[in-house]
Amino acid sequence: MDANNIVTLETVQKAASTLSGNVVITPVQTCNTLDLLSGRRLYFKCENFQKSGSFKFRGAFNAVSRLVSLNGATPHQLQVVASSTGNYGCGLAMAAQLHGVTAHVVMPTNSPVCKKRTLLSYGASLTQCEPAAQDIAQTMKQVQDATGAVFLSGSEHPDVIAGHGTMGLEILQQVPNFDAIVVPVGTGAMLSGVSVVIKSLCPEIRVYGAEPEVANDAARSLSSGERCTFPRFPQSIADGLNGNIGVVPWTYIRGNADDIFTVSEDEIKNAMRLVWERMKIVVEPSAVVGVAAVLSDSFKARAGECKNVAVILSGGNMDLDKMPEYLQM
């Protein structure tokens, strides 16, 4: 069961050079109240401040950049396509626009309005479909056939995963001593990229994933040793995490992730309220799944000895009008 070796420390370091000057080196924030509530020192990597509003920009930029340099055609002749619950679509749209490349995004109809608006504002074209794996695959093929666009998978492409991994390099520089890192898991592209960096450089640091209970495909995969998926996407308020764990990410998560914690919808809502009220940062539900995890009883039980924990706040693209729904417990 060897991990696929197309994402390595080296490819992540290369991605960091490509990204240098083009992505925001996001701040790490701390919060006394959250330290007290969790019983440990927490270091929040604020990717909500990243370009396009989430960490997805890192992977998208790396992938588009490498495609443009490897490809003979001039950028404006290049087209790229991907499917996304929202943030990867926004990241790809922005990265494509910066390179003069045309982007096509396929999104489930129930994706947040603000994410659809954002990707359109970056000049990408949007095709919507039913929130099910089959429909997405079908619609993607239709767009590819019609446009000849290159498919840059947000979950499987090694350049995307390597791009996301750059967060691991930054956190190692920004946080002097930490025992563990907690990362929300959707398709697992972030967890896999970050896990490669951490385990290559500091293998003693625990790498944890965090998932909604209702979208626990990664947790089930890790427990059973085999990749598990939902045929029809779950409906957590953490809309970015309703996708299935990808094939390539799974090969790294299987080898590198020490545990995956699942949290209830109410725990996610509680964590959102805490981050808004105490840290004054706007985060979307998916982004606080890691926070919910470190506050949970399971974390105290299974990772209690980790005293200094880095937590990635993955994004801040949320519909303000949905606020009452996100707060109703």
Place this chain on the structure above:
Amino acid sequence: MDANNSVTLKTVQKAADTLSGHVITTQVQTDETLDSLSGRRLFFKCENLQKSGSFKFRGAYNAVSRLVSSNGRTPHQLQVVASSTGNYACALAMVAKVHGVTAHAVMPNNSPECKKRTVLSHGANLTLCEPAAQDITRTVKQVQNATGAVFISGADHPDVIAGHGTMGLELLRQVPNLDAVVMPVGTGGMLAGVSVAIKSTCPEIRVYGAEPEVANGAAMSLNRGERFTFSRFPQSIADGLNVNIGAVPWTYIRSNVGDIFTVSEDEIKNAMRLVWERMQFVVEPSGAVGVAAVLSDSFKARAVGCRNVAVVLSGGNVDPDKLSEILQM
């Protein structure tokens, strides 16, 4: 008409020493979208990230600290009292607790619930009264008579104003080539203190205030050349600004402030939404009034030649549950 000289560059610099290590030197953020919307380069001073959730912590800390060092009695024998629409009470409660001093807050009964809760959570005593100047004065006097507490006015106390002024010193260091600074105005404590710091050091930098149209006491005062007050407090959604300009702040504002811009309730809501959605920061309505001002037509018309403008995001204490109500335009 000499300005009152109880607040000087020296007292602000002394306050900076007192505050050093105890307040957060808040970051200055920029945002491309807001730059394009305003037609100038904006530098946001993020006091929403300050301890207690607003800049009020600065003035409260300086005042209580100086009271404790100059007072013969041990801290736990000291009591302080003040009236506040919310943020100053929260700050005073937090500062008092840190110094081991007992705090009493008098707040209008229509203050936001989250602010009342915060005051109580820091162990301060809370008395509510009618939202009118007379009722507030009377209630403060009652508390003073009953407890012997020292009155530390959030509006008029020179130590409070000097504490707020430390933001001006920070801005001068953090923003090169500053042309203007824009701040929300309630009692004017922040505007007065910051104007002293700026005008004493770099008199060519313009100092501007920003107010809700419906709570335009300071703008009216500046236009008439004489302090104007409302007998019954106005009801802007910018709850922190529904107060009268203080007598002491007025003496500094009169000499140092170039202009005060007023904005509609809708402009405030729009600015709030922009900061939440584009900058991913939690800002309360009062906190966004400066942003609304720099985006307004009057600013474009009257603040000619200001390329680099600092805008203070004064606070982020807002109930997420109230957000949809607040944002209804």
